[in-house]
Amino acid sequence: MQEELYIEFEKYLLNEMTTQEQSEFENKLQTDDSFSEQFQIYKETTQFLKLKFSKEAGDFKENVHVIGSSHFGKPARRRSKVISLQSKWFAVAAMLVVFMGVWYFNQSGNPNFSDYNKYNEAHFIERSDTNQNLVDAQTFFNAKDYKKASQSFAKIEDLTNPELQLYYAISLIESDDYAKASVLLKNISQGNSVYKEEAIWCSALSSLKQKDYKTCKKQLELISQESEKYNQAQKLLKELD
Missing domain, CATH: 1.25.40 (Serine Threonine Protein Phosphatase 5, Tetratricopeptide repeat)
Incomplete structure (x- = not known):
């Protein structure tokens, strides 16, 4: 599911993976072009949102962290500003983020390695x-x-x-x-x-x-x-x- 995919991306970016999980994740980045491309879009898009829309991006990333914690059995640090989202709304938000990332980086005019x-x-x-x-x-x-x-x-x-x-x-x-x-x-x-x-x-x-x-x-x-x-x-x- 897309929701689990984005949770996995966020865990890696936040250094919350075990050594084995990190090794498996990085190996998949090297061997799975589709997975690597989705990860790069996610990472670059969240960075873009952080720069352009810092509050909204922060809220979005916080929700990923909270939902990820609930899925993987880890206690989440909740803040008052966090918006409560159901899974289906999370999936919609995640899809919008990816769509925005594709649009933004296509507009930049510079090709990717x-x-x-x-x-x-x-x-x-x-x-x-x-x-x-x-x-x-x-x-x-x-x-x-x-x-x-x-x-x-x-x-x-x-x-x-x-x-x-x-x-x-x-x-x-x-x-x-x-x-x-x-x-x-x-x-x-x-x-x-x-x-x-x-x-x-x-x-x-x-x-x-x-x-x-x-x-x-x-x-x-x-x-x-x-x-x-x-x-x-x-x-x-x-x-x-």
């Missing part, structure tokens, strides 16, 4: 490969566990292969380690491998994730018409205008 961070699966090991760090890096990357993937890549002794460098850089971007990713991508983009323009595309995605739209546009403009990423680059450029 999550709309473009779609990668090909890694297939750089042979069945007979005994390099465990390499095997782990591929396995974690394809499972979208980018933190562990980047840790495995870091343990590989020979990282001169541009393909390995590219997937390592992607893992670093997804783990918010932009500086290390930049070094790897710059090295690839200045070379002559088949991954040159893919590296430029990933550099643009890194800038997009950091909301550095000016740099993102400059990098996108470097992608040639012969590149597989050209159409996506042009689409992203239009959204950035």
Whole structure:
């Protein structure tokens, strides 16, 4: 149910989950695109409401907390300003919040990183490969566990292969380690491998994730018409205008 979904989001944002619940929640964010998108909309919308309509947003979040506490058997701290809501009204309010969030962020004109961070699966090991760090890096990357993937890549002794460098850089971007990713991508983009323009595309995605739209546009403009990423680059450029 939507009500339970929003209660779960609020518990995570308020750090009220157990260690196991938090781990399961964060794993679902990594593996379930729909769940991740709904969470981002909820989080960004409540932040927007807090800035624009502080009293109403506070009342709404307080009601989520109160209802969540009653559902999960935890005593709730009630305040005089809290509006008592039945479950059906909560569901309506939650739907309105999400609808407002979709409208507001569509109006902002800036594209989201999550709309473009779609990668090909890694297939750089042979069945007979005994390099465990390499095997782990591929396995974690394809499972979208980018933190562990980047840790495995870091343990590989020979990282001169541009393909390995590219997937390592992607893992670093997804783990918010932009500086290390930049070094790897710059090295690839200045070379002559088949991954040159893919590296430029990933550099643009890194800038997009950091909301550095000016740099993102400059990098996108470097992608040639012969590149597989050209159409996506042009689409992203239009959204950035």
